[in-house]
Amino acid sequence: MSVIKSDVLPIRSEQDIVLARQAVRKLTQELTFSIVDQTKFVTAASELARNTLIYGGGGDLYWEVILDGGRKGLKLSFKDEGPGIPDLKQAMTDGWTSGHGLGMGLSGSKRLVNDFEIESTPGKGTRVTITRWK
Amino acid sequence: MAKGQSRIVGILKKYEADLLNDWLGELKASGADSDGRISETELRNQATEFISQLREATQSGNLDNIGTAEWQAVRDFLDGISRSRVAQGFRSDQTAGFIFSVKKPLFTRLRKELGSDADGLAEETWVATELLDKLAMHTVHSFQKTREDVIRRQQEELLELSTPVVKLWEGVLALPMIGTLDSARTQIVMESLLQRIVDTGSEIAIIDITGVPTVDTLVAQHLLKTVTAIRLMGADCIISGIRPQIAQTIVHLGVDLEGVTTKANLADALSLALKRSGFSITKSKA
Amino acid sequence: MDRIPILQMGKFLLVTIQVDLHDRLALTLQDDLTAKIEKTNAKGVLIDISSLEIVDSFIGRMIANTSSMARILDAKTVVVGMQPAVAITLVELGLTLTGVQTALNVERGMHLLRTSLADKEADDVCDQV
Numbered sequence: 238m239s240v241i242k243s244d245v246l247p248i249r250s251e252q253d254i255v256l257a258r259q260a261v262r263k264l265t266q267e268l269t270f271s272i273v274d275q276t277k278f279v280t281a282a283s284e285l286a287r288n289t290l291i292y293g294g295g296g297d298l299y300w301e302v303i304l305d306g307g308r309k310g311l312k313l314s315f316k317d318e319g320p321g322i323p324d325l326k327q328a329m330t331d332g333w334t335s336g337h338g339l340g341m342g343l344s345g346s347k348r349l350v351n352d353f354e355i356e357s358t359p360g361k362g363t364r365v366t367i368t369r370w371k
Numbered sequence: 372m373a374k375g376q377s378r379i380v381g382i383l384k385k386y387e388a389d390l391l392n393d394w395l396g397e398l399k400a401s402g403a404d405s406d407g408r409i410s411e412t413e414l415r416n417q418a419t420e421f422i423s424q425l426r427e428a429t430q431s432g433n434l435d436n437i438g439t440a441e442w443q444a445v446r447d448f449l450d451g452i453s454r455s456r457v458a459q460g461f462r463s464d465q466t467a468g469f470i471f472s473v474k475k476p477l478f479t480r481l482r483k484e485l486g487s488d489a490d491g492l493a494e495e496t497w498v499a500t501e502l503l504d505k506l507a508m509h510t511v512h513s514f515q516k517t518r519e520d521v522i523r524r525q526q527e528e529l530l531e532l533s534t535p536v537v538k539l540w541e542g543v544l545a546l547p548m549i550g551t552l553d554s555a556r557t558q559i560v561m562e563s564l565l566q567r568i569v570d571t572g573s574e575i576a577i578i579d580i581t582g583v584p585t586v587d588t589l590v591a592q593h594l595l596k597t598v599t600a601i602r603l604m605g606a607d608c609i610i611s612g613i614r615p616q617i618a619q620t621i622v623h624l625g626v627d628l629e630g631v632t633t634k635a636n637l638a639d640a641l642s643l644a645l646k647r648s649g650f651s652i653t654k655s656k657a
Numbered sequence: 658m659d660r661i662p663i664l665q666m667g668k669f670l671l672v673t674i675q676v677d678l679h680d681r682l683a684l685t686l687q688d689d690l691t692a693k694i695e696k697t698n699a700k701g702v703l704i705d706i707s708s709l710e711i712v713d714s715f716i717g718r719m720i721a722n723t724s725s726m727a728r729i730l731d732a733k734t735v736v737v738g739m740q741p742a743v744a745i746t747l748v749e750l751g752l753t754l755t756g757v758q759t760a761l762n763v764e765r766g767m768h769l770l771r772t773s774l775a776d777k778e779a780d781d782v783c784d785q786v
């Protein structure tokens with residue numbers, strides 16, 4: 238697997254969520270994803286960026302355009318150094334929220350992408366990585 | 372690369388016209404324009420353009436990496452050539468031949484200019500070979516990519532053609548599905564149905580699965596998601612032609628079709644659709 | 658832009674969302690709409706989202722909440738013009754916007770509002786009798 242290009246974007250304000258969405262949209266267009274695939278991926282990115290900001294207290298989005306065995310993909314990693322998630326299984330359940338959300342962000346984004354990985358250490362932070370292949 | 376500027380740069384400038392004539396001669400001899408798929412003028416224009424692009428690019432002094440910005444124009448030009456060759460029905464070796472046939476004219480000039488300097492000649496010939504091979508490779512690669520794109524597009528078109536969305540009445544669309552449904556096909560067909568609903572402003576869509584022998588969990592779930600998406604957009608959906616076996620499977624699979632309007636056949640579905648749209652059908656007395 | 662304009666058309670309000678909404682803008686719109694329903698005594702709200710390229714859980718929740726608040730203020734909300742890709746994504750995400758009425762386009766949405774207002778006025782007359 239090789240990385241064709243990559244960059245980092247800050248997720249520290251609501252405006253950053255909008256900018257992240259736009260950046261991800263542009264990348265999915267460059268990769269000529271279908272409109273439906275673009276929309277799914279941008280929506281997942283929006284959910285995760287908001288979690289990074291609200292629960293993680295802000296963080297960064299690392300993106301990579303990758304090539305693996307002839308297929309191209311877009312990989313996004315949302316990373317924060319916030320409080321972490323004590324019970325991942327619970328957090329990944331449809332409808333579970335510790336705040337006032339709908340509790341659909343994590344579980345829903347998992348359904349919108351090809352690969353979904355979440356790592357979290359209480360007191361240290363959280364990292365969610367998603368990938369969509371062309 | 373050779374120390375100092377490569378002699379190739381100078382040769383391209385000095386012998387531009389001669390190179391072009393010899394090259395066209397080569398192309399003609401190889402029968403590149405013999406079957407009328409490409410006209411002599413078109414071939415001449417392409418060759419002229421290529422020589423001048425090549426001259427521009429080599430002036431940068433970079434003759435070994437064609438992936439850089441100086442070579443962008445050449446690469447774009449070759450991509451264009453590949454696309455037109457695909458459209459004209461040429462094979463990939465014929466397309467690569469376009470570039471390879473410039474070798475002989477170029478080597479002849481190199482020999483003329485560097486005749487006495489054997490080392491220099493060997494080195495420059497090597498540089499020229501490498502360069503033209505890379506350009507030919509790029510062309511073949513781009514040719515294949517274009518052809519793959521064409522094939523994929525044709526497959527998608529075929530897929531859509533095989534399940535056309537038809538307008539049954541003002542505001543009523545129908546999607547008669549025939550044959551085995553796999554997940555990928557269902558997805559494409561459903562997406563085109565949703566788009567047609569928006570384009571035509573139709574408020575009712577009928578998905579008729581009379582011609583579908585079986586459905587698996589994924590397809591059943593996909594049907595259900597489509598119905599939900601159609602409702603979200605503000606239209607309504609009726610599924611017709613669910614055969615007994617399929618009804619059983621759906622129940623066994625635990626897919627919840629509760630709240631989805633189903634009808635035994637397309638005729639019943641259409642009559643319900645018309646009623647909902649405010650039409651009534653009466654038999655004329657005659 | 659820091660506010661989404663709300664147009665008044667007789668007894669109805671029309672909002673066309675044309676920008677990528679950041680969260681605060683979405684909440685401001687919710688406040689503005691409820692205030693305007695109250696001020697104009699509007700009976701219906703049309704939210705046109707045909708230019709929106711995504712609806713995530715935040716915007717989805719804002720739309721659902723606005724619709725419930727409007728209902729309490731005696732106005733009916735219709736969301737119109739949702740793009741197919743947005744609808745497919747919402748379903749996959751698991752948001753079905755229960756309780757939110759939708760229509761294909763502004764014209765159909767207006768028709769819905771008018772018929773429901775007419776029905777309601779007929780009911781109100783009955784109540785008086």
Ligand SMILES: Nc1ncnc2c1ncn2[C@@H]1O[C@H](COP(=O)(O)OP(=O)(O)OP(=O)(O)O)[C@@H](O)[C@H]1O
Nearest residue numbers: 288292293328334335338339340341342343363714
């Ligand atoms: N980056 C994070 N750091 C700490 N906790 C998180 C993080 N992301 C998610 N969580 C926790 O996981 C829960 C579920 O997240 P999810 O995104 O699914 O729902 P939500 O944000 O509560 O609501 P919604 O996204 O539907 O508006 C959150 O309520 C929060 O407690």
Ligand SMILES: [Mg+2]
Nearest residue numbers: 288338342343
């Ligand atoms: Mg969330």
